[in-house]
Amino acid sequence: MAKPFASSADLADKTRSFEELAEGVYALTAEGDPNVGAVEGEDFLVCFEAMATPVAAREWLALLREHTGKPVRYLVLSHYHAVRVLGASAFGADVIVAHEKTRELIAERGAEDWASEYARMPRLFKEPASIPGLTWPTLTFGDRLAIDLGGRRGRLELHHCGRGHTEGDLVAWLPEQRVMFAGDLVESRAALYTGDAFHRAWASATLDRVASFGARTLVGGRGAVARGRSEVDAAIAQTRDFLRVMLREVGAAHERGGTLKEAFQAAHRALEPRYGAWPIFEHCMPFNVSRLWDELDGVERPRVWTAERDREVWARLQS
Numbered sequence: 436m437a438k439p440f441a442s443s444a445d446l447a448d449k450t451r452s453f454e455e456l457a458e459g460v461y462a463l464t465a466e467g468d469p470n471v472g473a474v475e476g477e478d479f480l481v482c483f484e485a486m487a488t489p490v491a492a493r494e495w496l497a498l499l500r501e502h503t504g505k506p507v508r509y510l511v512l513s514h515y516h517a518v519r520v521l522g523a524s525a526f527g528a529d530v531i532v533a534h535e536k537t538r539e540l541i542a543e544r545g546a547e548d549w550a551s552e553y554a555r556m557p558r559l560f561k562e563p564a565s566i567p568g569l570t571w572p573t574l575t576f577g578d579r580l581a582i583d584l585g586g587r588r589g590r591l592e593l594h595h596c597g598r599g600h601t602e603g604d605l606v607a608w609l610p611e612q613r614v615m616f617a618g619d620l621v622e623s624r625a626a627l628y629t630g631d632a633f634h635r636a637w638a639s640a641t642l643d644r645v646a647s648f649g650a651r652t653l654v655g656g657r658g659a660v661a662r663g664r665s666e667v668d669a670a671i672a673q674t675r676d677f678l679r680v681m682l683r684e685v686g687a688a689h690e691r692g693g694t695l696k697e698a699f700q701a702a703h704r705a706l707e708p709r710y711g712a713w714p715i716f717e718h719c720m721p722f723n724v725s726r727l728w729d730e731l732d733g734v735e736r737p738r739v740w741t742a743e744r745d746r747e748v749w750a751r752l753q754s
């Protein structure tokens with residue numbers, strides 16, 4: 436039987452967990468749906484990730500409003516993917532912060548990514564007509580940026596750790612509480628999406644850099660919050676292992692002059708025992724292997740995914 440396209444058949448609502456990770460530091464996870472977070476400053480809020488639509492974002496904000504009524508001064512976007520940015524207008528943020536490459540990627544391929552992700556994950560797009568248009572960061576940076584939280588609340592640091600899940604990922608780091616929001620650079624018991632990734636850099640220097648912060652609590656892009664060093668290390672190790680298995684299997688097929696389909700089958704076979712039951716595994720694999728194949732072919736930057744290209748790759752590999 437043909438597998439339903441991407442996550443198009445995943446229509447059941449997930450159970451959401453709202454957690455306070457430290458005083459004034461919040462996260463919302465949802466069984467493998469994209470995670471979001473917020474950090475209280477003295478008289479303002481920093482929100483992390485915007486969800487797929489303003490209507491979806493307002494549900495998160497309603498939960499947050501049970502804990503704090505402070506206005507959102509900063510909305511931080513970890514990277515350009517539609518399911519994390521298109522709800523931005525609901526926050527009424529003064530400043531929308533992202534890496535400079537994220538701004539360029541939105542300009543280059545934001546519209547295509549919107550159409551692609553909407554077809555792949557329709558459930559996440561609650562009332563898609565509420566999206567007013569692409570989300571444009573108003574403050575960008577290259578290496579790092581610090582936000583003074585005011586009073587005695589310390590600072591929130593934003594760091595670019597190198598190319599990884601995309602060309603312009605950032606992590607948000609609270610040095611005093613040792614809490615990290617890692618975006619899709621780290622997943623915790625959820626499959627990786629690597630369709631726009633730089634696999635070799637991500638699996639080595641970029642994850643080394645993420646690990647070097649020594650987080651005690653880590654909120655990945657999807658999946659449960661990792662609490663304590665062993666869970667944080669496990670989430671980073673899982674992410675690295677997933678990438679390494681892909682590099683090994685797809686690399687071997689590529690090296691011996693095999694086909695993309697053979698590479699897909701080998702990577703799927705090798706990853707399936709450990710990761711097959713984790714959220715979005717089947718959804719991601721065709722896109723992941725296609726991008727890695729390109730990377731091994733020397734295609735420097737990921738090709739743009741369009742709704743049409745998504746279907747072609749799916750038909751070629753997953754059916």
Ligand SMILES: [Zn+2]
Pocket residue numbers: 514516600619628
């Ligand atoms: Zn992403």
